[in-house]
Amino acid sequence: MADTDVTITPGEEMRSLSLSGHVGFDSLPDQLVSKTVSQGFSFNILCVGETGIGKSTLMNTLFNTTFENEEVSHFQDGVYLRPRTYNLQESNVDLKLTIVDTAGFGDQVNKEESYKPVVDYIEAQFERFLEEELKIKRSLYDYQDSRIHICLYFISPTGHSLKSLDLVTMKKLDSKVNIIPIIAKADTVSKSELQKFKLKIMSELVNNGVQIYQFPTDDEAVAEINSSMNAYLPFAVVGSSEDVKIGSKMVRARQYPWGVVQVENESHCDFVKLREMLIRVNMLDLREQTHARHYELYRRCKLEEMGFKDTDGDNEPFSLQETYVAKRKEFIGELQHKEEKMRQMFVNKVKETEAELKEKERELHERFEMLKRTHQEEKRNLEEKRRDLEDEVNAFNRRQAAAETLQSLQGSSTSKKDKDKRT
Ligand code: GTP
Numbered sequence: 139m140a141d142t143d144v145t146i147t148p149g150e151e152m153r154s155l156s157l158s159g160h161v162g163f164d165s166l167p168d169q170l171v172s173k174t175v176s177q178g179f180s181f182n183i184l185c186v187g188e189t190g191i192g193k194s195t196l197m198n199t200l201f202n203t204t205f206e207n208e209e210v211s212h213f214q215d216g217v218y219l220r221p222r223t224y225n226l227q228e229s230n231v232d233l234k235l236t237i238v239d240t241a242g243f244g245d246q247v248n249k250e251e252s253y254k255p256v257v258d259y260i261e262a263q264f265e266r267f268l269e270e271e272l273k274i275k276r277s278l279y280d281y282q283d284s285r286i287h288i289c290l291y292f293i294s295p296t297g298h299s300l301k302s303l304d305l306v307t308m309k310k311l312d313s314k315v316n317i318i319p320i321i322a323k324a325d326t327v328s329k330s331e332l333q334k335f336k337l338k339i340m341s342e343l344v345n346n347g348v349q350i351y352q353f354p355t356d357d358e359a360v361a362e363i364n365s366s367m368n369a370y371l372p373f374a375v376v377g378s379s380e381d382v383k384i385g386s387k388m389v390r391a392r393q394y395p396w397g398v399v400q401v402e403n404e405s406h407c408d409f410v411k412l413r414e415m416l417i418r419v420n421m422l423d424l425r426e427q428t429h430a431r432h433y434e435l436y437r438r439c440k441l442e443e444m445g446f447k448d449t450d451g452d453n454e455p456f457s458l459q460e461t462y463v464a465k466r467k468e469f470i471g472e473l474q475h476k477e478e479k480m481r482q483m484f485v486n487k488v489k490e491t492e493a494e495l496k497e498k499e500r501e502l503h504e505r506f507e508m509l510k511r512t513h514q515e516e517k518r519n520l521e522e523k524r525r526d527l528e529d530e531v532n533a534f535n536r537r538q539a540a541a542e543t544l545q546s547l548q549g550s551s552t553s554k555k556d557k558d559k560r561t
């Protein structure tokens with residue numbers, strides 16, 4: 139019988155052959171592009187920042203449109219996340235854009251737990267994806283991916299330093315999502331202060347071990363622009379929904395009594411740099427990093443937590459089947475242990491109740507005996523009293539009879555005397 143098993147050893151040398159004519163697989167990249175274009179893309183942005191810091195305005199400015207906007211009051215009980223999905227089209231490319239923003243962030247007196255709803259939201263999207271992946275009938279092809287690809291962290295333009303809420307939140311998020319820190323409303327800080335502020339922020343992030351997203355420099359095509367842009371982080375941005383006439387052109391700007399801040403003017407702010415990096419150069423890398431780094435970490439931890447592992451104690455590969463059998467055995471063992479514990483608890487409880495009942499029975503019996511004794515004693519006393527009374531009655535009767543006899547004797551002697559007198 140012919141052996142049909144072909145084993146390819148890793149590292150085995152592969153031979154390169156030349157083709158003697160056109161075959162056609164060079165159209166593969168085109169096929170790939172046309173397929174992905176027809177499928178469309180999804181991109182999910184999370185905006186984390188205090189109420190009124192300019193999140194909605196910046197999103198409108200970035201995508202040159204007006205998204206739904208509901209202002210949040212400063213009196214929220216806690217932080218909650220608001221996801222909204224939109225279909226955008228540019229040329230023939232469809233983008234399913236989800237913008238999630240944090241309502242009430244930084245408004246509570248106790249801000250200790252502010253990061254929690256954000257972390258929970260990000261993990262819930264990973265969990266949703268993992269559940270789909272683990273399904274027997276899964277449909278990842280048309281799955282609406284809701285995992286967050288980028289977190290824009292809005293820093294208040296204090297010109298001073300990061301707040302502890304910023305550091306804590308970014309630290310909690312950095313292993314779960316790509317973070318790009320941005321200084322919001324940068325038109326409110328002077329140019330020289332802004333430079334110092336940027337340096338201070340970066341040194342605080344480094345000192346606290348916060349990992350922010352670095353624009354990748356491994357792809358030659360974008361290495362130069364990305365490495366130069368990494369030096370501008372955190373981007374100082376300005377957003378506006380106003381168009382102002384500058385010369386003969388209408389531009390996005392903020393108009394003040396003393397002048398105009400042009401959003402797309404690179405000497406006024408870093409808005410263009412942010413748009414360039416986020417949308418035009420690194421959108422694909424952000425999506426890939428989300429899947430390959432952040433989701434992979436979540437998936438690994440989750441599966442390990444569930445008891446799955448790739449190798450056994452001797453570093454030998456451990457199949458899914460073996461993991462399942464081992465986990466099942468462990469589960470049955472635990473179940474039996476719990477059953478035994480519960481049975482023991484039940485027996486002990488029954489014993490305790492039995493002892494309590496016996497004690498109660500004994501007490502009742504004692505009380506009954508005591509009552510019986512009291513009753514007998516009372517009966518005896520009453521009997522004695524009855525006898526005494528009977529004796530008294532008898533004595534009285536005797537005295538009464540004697541008195542009557544005496545009275546009748548006295549009566550007969552008086553009538554005899556009367557008779558004698560008359561004679
Ligand atoms: P909530 O969603 O309610 O938390 O607010 P938000 O963070 O979405 O802020 P929003 O975009 O609604 O902006 C709040 C106010 O800040 C508005 O009056 C904006 O015009 C103003 N604003 C937004 N961006 C900037 C900016 O870059 N500079 C200045 N100076 N003001 C800005």
Ligand code: MG
Binds near residue numbers: 207208209
């Ligand atoms: Mg808003």
